[in-house]
Amino acid sequence: MPALPEFFEVVRRQRACRTFRPDGVADDLVEQVLEAATFAPSAENRQPWEFVVVRDAGVRARIGELTRQAWRGGGRAYAESRLSPQLLADVDRGAEGEVSAAPVLVVVCVDARRTHETTIPASIFPAVQNLLLAANAVGLGAALTTLPTAFALELGELLSLPEHVRPLAVVPIGYPAHALGPPRREPVSDHAHRDRYGSRW
Amino acid sequence: MPALPEFFEVVRRQRACRTFRPDGVADDLVEQVLEAATFAPSAENRQPWEFVVVRDAGVRARIGELTRQAWRGGGRAYAESRLSPQLLADVDRGAEGEVSAAPVLVVVCVDARRTHETTIPASIFPAVQNLLLAANAVGLGAALTTLPTAFALELGELLSLPEHVRPLAVVPIGYPAHALGPPRREPVSDHAHRDRYGSRW
Numbered sequence: 001m002p003a004l005p006e007f008f009e010v011v012r013r014q015r016a017c018r019t020f021r022p023d024g025v026a027d028d029l030v031e032q033v034l035e036a037a038t039f040a041p042s043a044e045n046r047q048p049w050e051f052v053v054v055r056d057a058g059v060r061a062r063i064g065e066l067t068r069q070a071w072r073g074g075g076r077a078y079a080e081s082r083l084s085p086q087l088l089a090d091v092d093r094g095a096e097g098e099v100s101a102a103p104v105l106v107v108v109c110v111d112a113r114r115t116h117e118t119t120i121p122a123s124i125f126p127a128v129q130n131l132l133l134a135a136n137a138v139g140l141g142a143a144l145t146t147l148p149t150a151f152a153l154e155l156g157e158l159l160s161l162p163e164h165v166r167p168l169a170v171v172p173i174g175y176p177a178h179a180l181g182p183p184r185r186e187p188v189s190d191h192a193h194r195d196r197y198g199s200r201w
Numbered sequence: 202m203p204a205l206p207e208f209f210e211v212v213r214r215q216r217a218c219r220t221f222r223p224d225g226v227a228d229d230l231v232e233q234v235l236e237a238a239t240f241a242p243s244a245e246n247r248q249p250w251e252f253v254v255v256r257d258a259g260v261r262a263r264i265g266e267l268t269r270q271a272w273r274g275g276g277r278a279y280a281e282s283r284l285s286p287q288l289l290a291d292v293d294r295g296a297e298g299e300v301s302a303a304p305v306l307v308v309v310c311v312d313a314r315r316t317h318e319t320t321i322p323a324s325i326f327p328a329v330q331n332l333l334l335a336a337n338a339v340g341l342g343a344a345l346t347t348l349p350t351a352f353a354l355e356l357g358e359l360l361s362l363p364e365h366v367r368p369l370a371v372v373p374i375g376y377p378a379h380a381l382g383p384p385r386r387e388p389v390s391d392h393a394h395r396d397r398y399g400s401r402w
Contacts, residue, residue, distance in 0.1 A: 006207065007207065038386050038388075045217075047386065049392055087245070122345060125325075126326055186239070186248055191252055196361040197310075
């Protein structure tokens, strides 16, 4: 990897990583990745994000239990008929334990006092995306997961979140256990329209 | 700007641009920016995004009216007590007309048939963020706006959106009318926690 990765190269090689080597991730790398997250836009530039960086094995294991519970309690049934067998197997291994086995779990929360309810997603997920891209840029693997946030109350209790701080995503970070291939994406022309929906781009 | 902008440089200089030169933006640049958007992650890799690229002056003017209506009908009153006078003036000019005067408005929608209701924000706003970053990377200005989506029905009618396709953001794209300074952000340490909320990073 070059010292200064090129922007579009990072964008084009982003893949969800759900299986990690046990090696730890240095604090300064975690901080570099979090700093990138804080440069995302937010409604009124309110920066309502809070990042709980979990390294504690017990806390990670408990987040893993909540993930499994959400997966077995509905996530899997919903996904089963929709995913390719290969992707389903990958997500299944992740939800059953490999994601929470990442050395670092970043629980991304919103401080709901800082922003209007309607602008929460637009103020948090861009930061999550910066976090994911930055992790990729420095050679780490990461993934955007939301399954454990189905148990927001339990997660809040586990992480001592005040009532106004709500978890929206859990991002596992670590060194990928194996090389990730290129992402599979449909062409722009399948998703772009000119002036009106259905008008060919 | 270098031909191949460095990833972290693009991340660190991202700023909302709300005032644009009238110069048009070539189709291939728009496509490069949209392609970057399609490399974002989405739940189950369902890629539920649809991009309506609006250049038509009449349609842009109508989106401008909806933006003004949302701004005057509540957005401004909410923002007034919360924003610095400088930011308020900037947003005010944008909402009153300068944003919709951008040569290109990308209306980012979700195809709700493609994804579960709960995963819509996590499947759309990362793509919006890629779009914004990519615009910055190629020297364009852009901003994440959600005001006009308060009138989703009117916007849907204007853009011939089917019922299952809902607008979530409107991103103006064009060449910045003036240089944008560096973004203002709070330090990571104000937003990061170790293992539990409130435990110093």
